[in-house]
Amino acid sequence: MISVVPRQIVADVVEHACQLSKDRDFCVSSLRSDPASQHADLRGLASIAIKLARKNATDLMDQIAVLANNETANADPAAQQGLFDCSDNYLDAAEQLENSLGALSENSAHDVDVGNWVKAAVADAKLCEDALQGLKTEVGHQNRVFIALAKNAYAIIQVLNG
Template identity: 40%
Template sequence: MIKPIMTRLIFLLPLMTLCLQSNAQQASSGVNLIEKVCQQSEKKDLCISSLNSIPDGPKSKDLTGLELVAIKVASEHAQDTWGKINKLLSDSTLEPTVQQNLADCSDQYLDAVEQLDDSIAALLANAYSDVRVWVEAAISDASLCEKATQQLSSKSAEIYTRSNTVVSMLNNILVVNKQLAGK
């Protein structure tokens, strides 16, 4: 009874070691791929942290997986920013100018989230140039909000900062897209 178990262990041990090495190499190549892609980003640290933010995602597989992660993370931040804008809009003490700019931002972020949804559909269809078009449109919307809130009031300062981060995340999608399209 002990002999068959030992034989199995002797056979399985090298196989398990080989599997563990393969998994470690894949994880390492995923990290290397992220770092390689993010070297072309203006905000490398944000690029690396956002692409690593989804555990067990498709990020270590290939550029398509990285772009999908980048879109998902940017979309989540855009949706969260849209929610914070709408929460601020419920403040009845806002100056009319601030209120109008935030209402415009709300519309722009709603558009940006929809454009990111469209970019996912384009990515899944391997239409990389369409992804670029949708992401550039989302950048335009988020940038308009960023500019509109830049010098308004302390209440809109958070929206300015968040918009700046969303624009950077959207630009990181374009970094991945450029590499994917050139592949």
């Protein structure tokens, strides 16, 4: 049996999922950027949001590694240390998000853990922001994007927890 879900219902689920986000437009657009969101329920949207944040964290870790090994960073010990600290923070953030995905897929009894792990990932990103404060790097903007993605995931988890 094939079921057809009207686009309006899908849009309503995404809008509902993003209702607690501080940046609803970004939340909605980021979820809709993943084709799987067209058929996802609230739990599926939470998973998509976490995966988007995790992908961003992984990409950012790669960028930080390149910058940390750059000759300019090597010439500035403070910049290099800040980048290495950021790399560690993002490694932790990616692990926290991986843990949250595991708990989310297990069952609803772990949804509180999911939220706690996502909050920990945001805290890791804020530590990265602190480590780079006053330094001119390309990481700042991407760090803010990660924080927004992770906060969206947290907001969706809050909706899921009702």
